[in-house]
Amino acid sequence: MATTDVTANGTGLSPQVADELRASVRGGFAGPEDPAYDEARKVYNGMIDRRPAAVIRCADVADVIAAVRVAREEGLDLSVRGGAHSVPGFGTNDGGIVCDLSGMRSTRVNPERRTVRAEGGCTWGDLDHATHAFGLATTGGIISTTGVAGLTLGGGIGHLARGCGLSCDNLISADVVTSDGQLLTASEDENADLFWALRGGGGNFGVVTSLEYRLHPVGEIYGGPIFYPVDKAGEVMRFYREFIAQAPEQLGAFFAFQIAPPLPFIPEDRHGETMCAIVTCWAGPAEEGEQAVAPLLEAAPVAAQGLGPMPYPALNGAFDPLLPPGLQHYWKADFVRELTDEAIAAHVEHGPRVPSVEATMHLYPIDGACHRVASDETAFAYRDARFACVIAGMWPDPADNERNTAWVRDYWEAIHPHSEEGGYVNFMAGDDQDRIRDNYKGNYDRLAEVKGRYDPENLFRMNQNIQPAG
Numbered sequence: 115m116a117t118t119d120v121t122a123n124g125t126g127l128s129p130q131v132a133d134e135l136r137a138s139v140r141g142g143f144a145g146p147e148d149p150a151y152d153e154a155r156k157v158y159n160g161m162i163d164r165r166p167a168a169v170i171r172c173a174d175v176a177d178v179i180a181a182v183r184v185a186r187e188e189g190l191d192l193s194v195r196g197g198a199h200s201v202p203g204f205g206t207n208d209g210g211i212v213c214d215l216s217g218m219r220s221t222r223v224n225p226e227r228r229t230v231r232a233e234g235g236c237t238w239g240d241l242d243h244a245t246h247a248f249g250l251a252t253t254g255g256i257i258s259t260t261g262v263a264g265l266t267l268g269g270g271i272g273h274l275a276r277g278c279g280l281s282c283d284n285l286i287s288a289d290v291v292t293s294d295g296q297l298l299t300a301s302e303d304e305n306a307d308l309f310w311a312l313r314g315g316g317g318n319f320g321v322v323t324s325l326e327y328r329l330h331p332v333g334e335i336y337g338g339p340i341f342y343p344v345d346k347a348g349e350v351m352r353f354y355r356e357f358i359a360q361a362p363e364q365l366g367a368f369f370a371f372q373i374a375p376p377l378p379f380i381p382e383d384r385h386g387e388t389m390c391a392i393v394t395c396w397a398g399p400a401e402e403g404e405q406a407v408a409p410l411l412e413a414a415p416v417a418a419q420g421l422g423p424m425p426y427p428a429l430n431g432a433f434d435p436l437l438p439p440g441l442q443h444y445w446k447a448d449f450v451r452e453l454t455d456e457a458i459a460a461h462v463e464h465g466p467r468v469p470s471v472e473a474t475m476h477l478y479p480i481d482g483a484c485h486r487v488a489s490d491e492t493a494f495a496y497r498d499a500r501f502a503c504v505i506a507g508m509w510p511d512p513a514d515n516e517r518n519t520a521w522v523r524d525y526w527e528a529i530h531p532h533s534e535e536g537g538y539v540n541f542m543a544g545d546d547q548d549r550i551r552d553n554y555k556g557n558y559d560r561l562a563e564v565k566g567r568y569d570p571e572n573l574f575r576m577n578q579n580i581q582p583a584g
């Protein structure tokens with residue numbers, strides 16, 4: 115069965131097939147009758163409440179193959195889940211199979227070669243922990259609980275991107291269970307077309323059971339957030355635009371609108387005040403950190419700053435407490451080639467209306483090393499964009515859904531005319547499926563061909579879906 119409707123319900127599992135799986139799967143099986151089911155079907159976005167026929171908690175590649183086979187043979191939707199952070203909730207479904215890799219989290223660092231192999235269910239917290247012991251790191255997300263596989267397959271943007279490239283640029287090889295249940299290795303030398311597609315094409319091509327990354331000497335960093343009064347947002351954004359264009363690549367720095375959370379370095383009487391911020395990460399020589407960040411302290415009067423030397427994983431976990439699982443999420447995104455004055459005016463109108471302390475707009479620089487990879491060298495096409503912008507609606511109470519989603523939509527409508535047609539697939543909403551061609555620009559047709567070769571029936575369709583060609 116090849117349906118392209120991501121909300122399509124499967125037919126469920128017969129008791130006989132469910133029993134066979136229960137007996138054969140090494141990790142665990144949770145169906146609606148099991149006590150573990152309600153926990154097992156949860157994803158990070160609390161807005162998503164779906165009831166799959168079964169969650170297969172994989173312990174190894176054999177379990178993954180079993181999950182893929184049963185979904186294919188029974189004609190069921192198949193969700194592949196690692197960190198469960200997919201905002202549209204692609205990590206679960208109604209009536210289908212969930213292939214949950216969160217039990218597959220081992221890592222193996224090779225300090226001499228400066229590589230790490232991570233199983234498909236690892237989070238960035240797992241990977242950072244493993245590599246930091248050797249003073250090494252690679253580009254990952256800014257929250258430690260996000261899954262390495264989901265993030266890398268879409269591209270992978272984080273503090274180290276300007277100096278080290280996107281996460282997918284650091285991928286050396288991946289093991290993939292394809293729709294026919296085979297295990298393939300994808301690298302520059304093996305199944306190179308699949309390897310090309312995995313680096314940006316999302317979860318469209320199979321279940322990635324392990325990923326091997328290139329590492330960089332990053333141990334201690336200098337950085338943290340700088341907060342400014344929101345009425346200076348225009349000045350700060352304009353300063354940031356000029357500054358980041360010429361800043362050394364070892365400096366990561368993204369712009370944000372943010373209601374000040376109750377952090378110790380923010381004066382208590384300013385907690386809850388809407389501000390703008392720049393979050394910095396200097397990954398160059400330690401003694402140059404203060405100097406590298408210093409100009410940003412002159413962008414406007416500083417309301418509060420949490421700068422200092424810290425282990426790289428500490429920065430990557432710094433925002434975790436603000437974003438626990440179970441919040442409501444609705445996000446929209448665009449790539450930005452030029453941050454024009456008109457775009458800044460739209461940001462300055464909508465950013466300060468950020469409705470919740472968890473919600474934010476982030477403008478991530480994706481220049482430097484990201485630009486040294488050609489647009490057609492990997493599936494991630496926007497190598498000429500300078501920024502990836504995400505309006506991330508996040509709030510705790512479902513009663514506030516309308517207000518928060520309206521903020522995201524209105525904001526996005528205001529900035530979109532000043533942005534590229536496409537956006538980063540990992541920041542897209544479930545209602546953004548019609549933007550898929552734009553998200554991949556000139557790479558879409560080649561992606562559709564690779565999809566046709568490795569997943570002709572579109573078994574892997576719970577994602578920003580690429581239709582198989584041919």
Ligand SMILES: Cc1cc2nc3c(=O)[nH]c(=O)nc-3n(C[C@H](O)[C@H](O)[C@H](O)COP(=O)(O)OP(=O)(O)OC[C@H]3O[C@@H](n4cnc5c(N)ncnc54)[C@H](O)[C@@H]3O)c2cc1C
Nearest residue numbers: 195196197198199200204205255256261263264271317322
């Ligand atoms: C709080 C938060 C912070 C974020 N920060 C960043 C950030 O700093 N940088 C950034 O680039 N993105 C960021 N993202 C976006 C993130 O990259 C995507 O949500 C990504 O899909 C999450 O991957 P996951 O494994 O956690 O999610 P899941 O829901 O488990 O997976 C999402 C999708 O990825 C695919 N997938 C996951 N694992 C596999 C696998 N093993 N094999 C094949 N396909 C797989 C599947 O299609 C799946 O539906 C963030 C998201 C959240 C919610």
